[in-house]
Amino acid sequence: MMSGPARHAHTAALGGPAVPPRLGIDRILHPRSVAVFGASEDAGKFGGRIMHFLIRHRFDGDIYPINPNRASILERKAYASIADVPAAPDVAIVAVPVSRMRETVEGAAAAGVGCCVIITTGFAEADEAGLDLQAALVEVSARTGMRIVGPNCMGFIVPHHRMALCSSVVLNTDSLGDGSIGMISQSGALMVSEFDRARTAGIGLRYGVSVGNQSDLELCDFLEFMVDEPQTKAICLYIEGLLDGARFRRAAARCRQLGKPLIVLKTGRTAAGVVAAKSHTASLAGSWEVFEAICRDEGIVIARDPDDMMRTAHVLASFNGRRPGHRVGVLSSSGGGASIASDRVTEIGLELAPLTEATFDALGTMLLAPQARNPVDLGGRKVPADVEIAGTATATLFADPTVDIGVAFLMSMPFYQKRCLLIADAVRDCGKPVLIVCTPGAAADPARQALRERGFVVYEDFEQALRVLALVAEHDRMRQQPRTVPVRPADLPPPDKAGTLPGGAMGERAVKQLLAAYGVPVARETIVRTPEACADAAAAIGFPVVLKAVSPDIVHKSDAGAVRVGLADAAAVVEAARQMLATIAERQPGARVDGFSVQEQVRGEAEVIVGIRGDAQFGPVVMLGLGGIAVEILGDVALVPAPVAAADVGAMIARLRTAPLFHGARGRPPLDTDAISQAVERISWLAADFGARLVDLEVNPLIVKAAGAGVVAVDGRATLA
Ligand code: ADP
Ligand code: MG
Secondary structure (H helix, E strand, O other): OOOOOOOOOHHHOOOOOOOOOOOOHHHHHOOOEEEEEOOOOOOOOHHHHHHHHHHHOOOOOEEEEEOOOOOEEOOEEOEOOHHHOOOOOOEEEEOOOHHHHHHHHHHHHHOOOOEEEEOOOOOOOOOHHHHHHHHHHHHHHHHHOOEEEOOOOOOEEEHHHOEEEOOOHHHOOOOOOOOOEEEEEOOHHHHHHHHHHHHHHOOOEEEEEEOOOOOOOOHHHHHHHHHHOOOOOEEEEEEOOOOOHHHHHHHHHHHHHHOOOEEEEEOOHHHHHHOOOOOHHHHHOOHHHHHHHHHHHHOOEEOOOHHHHHHHHHHHHOOOOOOOOOEEEEEEOOHHHHHHHHHHHHHOOOEEOOOOHHHHHHHHHHEOHHHOOOOEEHHHEOOOOOOOHHHHHHHHHHHOOOOOEEEEEEOOOOOHHHHHHHHHHHHHHHOOOEEEEEOOOHHHHHHHHHHHHOOOOEEOOHHHHHHHHHHHHHHHHHHHOOOOOOOOOOOOOOOOHHHHOOOEEEOHHHHHHHHHHOOOOEOOEEEEOOOOOHHHHHHHHOOOEEEEEEOOOOOOOOOOOOEEEEEOOHHHHHHHHHHHHHHHHHHOOOOOOOEEEEEEOOOOOEEEEEEEEEEOOOEEEEEEEEOOHHHHOOOOEEEEEOOOOHHHHHHHHHHOOOHHHHOOOOOOOOEOHHHHHHHHHHHHHHHHHHHHHEEEEEEEEEEEOEOOOOEEEOOOEEEEO
16 A cells, blocks of 8 residues: 555645645544545445444534435435535545546535545556546645545544544444554554454554555654644554655654654565665665664664554553653463563563562562562462462562563463452552463453453463563663764765765775765775886885775675785785786676775774665665674674764664674674774764765775774775765
């Protein structure tokens, strides 16, 4: 359901004067009147279900059924045409066939409708004709200010407004539930399924919005509204592709500022590998990795599963903007549960709460010593018959000040339901979010039912509860993570250098000159034309030297035999240059060799790769990784949007699996991480200055010396648009 190119801004309406939108998002989601095209009494028809649902859920605005063949529908006066409706409706819901869409939308606009919600499919998502038709609808919208949701959407559900402009059978219930979570989805089916699934689990939504093709109103329109609406406590997004990355980031930044949790599920993870691997940066910084980097930067939680997303939102919403904390208390009903929990809690990246002495002492009066810890094992009762202890032990554990969030892992136990309820009561009283997991099968159904009746969201899957806690903890960590506002170093060249450079590929020499201008140290070099001229150049630089062929045709110099290191005297350099011509002629016949670069041989402790990828959606992103196996085989890189402050590069390094190698592992000296940070900061500003002109850039390698001794770039390539 990707959007077609027909999208536009209302203010840029096809050269005509700007037409202000007729309605804002608030009123569109809370209409006072609704027109239903194709209204019917037959619940087997679209317009019938919409009517039934509006009435069943007691929508208290005006309802205008549009149907030329009926005088009334479900005791509401029907109108032959939208033009006959006595007052312009706020919203009209439209599911007429494609063939009648244009006249219907024109008619709605002429009748003063504020917004059309278009359910019909067969537009930009289908074919060229559909794309044209969608463009025609957008043109009506732009000309009149009537907004459009969809087409190809499933409408929206707003329980607190007792309104569902949606025909899904999941609305065929007595209650829509209600809650504080806003969900916006590019998939209509996912929106209604999760709406139903969440409600069944006891999680109410404040909004469920399906945006479809986003021909006019898009995901960010609804997101911006929900970010600033105080009653929306957490926001869930299902995203297939964003229309405006910068706008999305601004909304996310505002969420972060307000402490409002934003959780996204985005598809397209595996598309990353599709990019032709011309450089490591291109293959390791695909669009998914870039999206992840943006989310980390903006504090957006990424869920892998829609149900996890909703449950995480539910837990986070309960904090009402406060930080949830991330230390976990685990309660288990048995030794088996406690063992599994001990293994998995840390594996999934959660931190067990350490507990205070007072808590250990209190637990120790009820439980045997090995069970009186975190995880608490209720199986270790000192008095086995003491069933009541379930409640007191729970209360003791979760009252501990080092416990922020918790999970109660309830396997089969005698008096199952009674104990579940004792535990649940203690959980409620502790005021912290504790996820209750009932693992038995049907035997636990009565207990589950009783817990749900008391308002608990029951988990059946211990792993899911842990995943949700891990996402809660991640939200917390992102909120505490300091974030430095990047400040452009004063000694950088004016930011307009990009304009003066020609487009196309830039080789090592040109990139190194650019890096040097941005204050990144580069290897000294002299360019000469002939093998014989290498001798004097090398003597001037000082032995040993590195020799490279200069060629516009060679991308990977080592592969072509165009790099030789460790040349110790003049004779060796000249000989190496002659051989190099022969090797290149053999390995890459026809490659032009314009001359040779004689370079100082830089000695360091390690090589890192610093890359830039210009992402179409989010702009330049910086990549950092340890050269060699770590990057080439393990793909171990860290990404952040450019520019990045030097102070935040340490956090990038910390995310690498190879981080210990930067800090001096196995008897090796620590690397100069300060110099790496400076170089990354400067390269990130270079990228920010070049903006969309910089397709990619890679410094491979940046040779890193021991702490205090600096870094030197010895190779680089780039592509300019
Ligand atoms: P390629 O096009 O194959 O990436 P490079 O210029 O990166 O060519 O050279 C290959 C390797 O040679 C580098 O990874 C580095 O280990 C070494 N090297 C290149 N230039 C220098 C230099 N000036 N000092 C020290 N080592 C160098
Ligand atoms: Mg290289």
